[in-house]
Amino acid sequence: MKRRLVTWLLVSLLPAAFLASLALGEVRLPLTDVAQALRGRGDPIAVTIVRDFRLPRSLVGAAVGAALAASGVVMQAFFRNALASPGLLGVSSGAALGAVSVLAFGIGHALWTVPLAAIAGAFAATAAVVVLARRGAATERLLLSGIALNALLDAGTAFVLSANAGRLELSGQILFWLMGGLESRTAEHVIIGIPSIVVACVLLLPLGRDLNLISLGEQSAQSLGVDVRRVRWRLVVLSTLLTALATSVAGVVGFVGLVVPHLLRLSLGPDHRRLLPASMMGGAVLTLACDVATRLLPGGLRLGVITALVGGPFFLWMLRTLA
Amino acid sequence: MSALTVRALTVPGRLNGVSFALRHGTLAAVVGPNGSGKSTLLQAAAGLLPAGGDVELDGRTLPRIAVIDRARRLAWVPQEASFQFAFSVREVVAQGRYMWADDGSGVDDALTAFDLRDLADRPVTRLSGGERQRVSLARAVATGARLQLWDEPVAQLDVRHALEVMALARRFANGGAALLVSLHDLRMTRSFDRVLLLQLGRLVADGRPEEVLTPAAILKVFGVRARPAVSLHLELPDDRRERA
């Protein structure tokens, strides 16, 4: 019973959050105006705001939330730990270093460069983790390599930041990127982020059953018929891809990948065949909600700050109940 | 054709050239001191560890058999079952089959066989060690595999449950399955058809329990003196024996 309720809640919250994201902001638009604007009619400014500004922003927000939550589910099953998060293998740190370096070197003001550099950085980081943990890449080794790499990459990012701290406008841009945000998302961000995130999510959905078994431990999973080597490879690639894409179009957004899977696991149970699609929806809802909050709350709060403000206390509460 | 044939199975540092063949309908035990390679043997036979030598299931070598086929023919129960996520007992037991047939058949029988009916809806994270071990066993049995490899299946069970599991194993073997079970307690080998004695990774004896576990052998391998004595003999009461 409870599960059905939660599922229906999610299914109805997603379109509601999306609409809220189209309607709310500095200029509050009634839903009828939003509907008109989407069709290109009505006040031209409203059309611009809804179609060119808020629509890409909402699409990117939903995709980013879904990607991070899905990646979180995979990480938690893979490492058999409910505290695992998408950034564990160094993916988001790599993305950060890539993006921040490009910003600092001012390599072209083309809209493609920062997101692509972030993706490149993310993949380089994951490749490094896998190389560092060769010999079958046992799980513990991957984890430790991820920790080491995170430290290294964060140091690199801090270095770029400090070396450029004198250029105030640039440090502002870098800091904002590091805090995550959906302001001024353009069609380029939509093109870079959405199709690939959708494809990766679709490829991930059938792996729910394998995830159930992998969460038992690799030997048990293999003895029950999971081709552990191939499945692990697929999981690492898909999860990395999702985190890389999300980070490249929205900066570093934390806690979505940790909070959403955990919360849904408590209400829907740990069966990954249910948990994966539910987390994707839940992640989208959470991100859209936090983004709307950034527009309505004063003080220029960034997305990553809000997710941390929500996620931090939640994380502490989680630790209490687990202990 | 043997259910399981092992030739010169070697895992560096842990197993050294072990060879034997196990026929269907046999209940066999693997015994030996700590570190003799019992767990390693079972893992290697199940294809879960890279090993030198050959392993054949029903005449076909392991590398030639797809992972999912292996899972249908062979079930492995680990020594320690730790569950991270709160699946219910029923869900875990059902996982035994669902890579190839998600029909839930055999689950109820397995739950009954291991006295888990009352616990069916409990999350596995809230079970005692012994209860978790029974869940692993039930899952292995639910797979329907005809070759069962159990690693210390009764180590954490109370006497009654331990005897029930042994009785169950006996019935399976009588029904045509092949079971290889590693045991700590030598006295439990009485009802077994065959005993494999390991020492420091080598197979030093293979035969009927009374042939293999002579006082001389026990002294040599375990460093313990054995002599017949009148002690408490435990067995299932008649009505339980029927049900189990």
Next chain:
Amino acid sequence: MKIPLRAWTILLCALAVARGAPAAAQRVVSHTVGTDELLLALADPGQIAALSHLGRDRAYSLNASEAAAYPTLKSNDAESVMRFRPDLVLVASYTEAPTLALLRRAGVRLIVVERFESLEDVYANIRAIGAALGHSDRAEKLIGSTKQRVAELARKLEGVKPVRVLAVSTYPFTAGSQTTFQDLCDHAGAINVAAEAGLVGHASTPDEKLLTWNPELLIASDNEGAGLEARLWQMPAYRHLSALRAGRLVLLPGPLMASVTHHRVAAFEALARKLHPERFP
């Protein structure tokens, strides 16, 4: 050859006339503090739709009180700008690329201020913005009066011995060449010792090399709050400078020192007076 040349000339003239000048902007939004200053100097009040986010903040804006009369942008993103329905937006080269792209795609005319370090850059910006506002005359007047002030100042300072100065702050950065500070030094009869030592742009302060630079006077912005001198004393980099010991520290208003527009001439004059008081009887 004559006929083709005449044909080209006629063609070009025709093209120029046909294209015509774009209409003067009527609703202008300024995205940065620097463009606020220019807008306020050149536009009619009715042409100003909104000023920048920091326009009313005294710490950054020279026109803070004037700016209070106009609406300001709530944040830096494109939506914030668009709600004022501008037909022209003044931005800087350091504005975020996605914001620029979105504004362009919304069909809004943009003037992007790329350079502002030297006076020539400033004049070019004034001309461009003046033209877009339909007030080229005001632009030329402003440029003219600014040039006059600059020439007047140069005349007063003729032959003066330049003073060796250094920009200091509690942040570990100083200004080298190719900065507005450099421009300030050039017009106030000062030598920027950091530029002399080869630093370009805003660079981190080299603690040890500093000791060999021998600035005679230190210049700081008054934005950093009271007690700046005391705090500078606590920094090893500056503690050993004879200039600080002798208390030779000049504070200039923050927004003036960092001005990217014609207002910097006031900074030139202020500093020149401090450095060469004998020239200003």
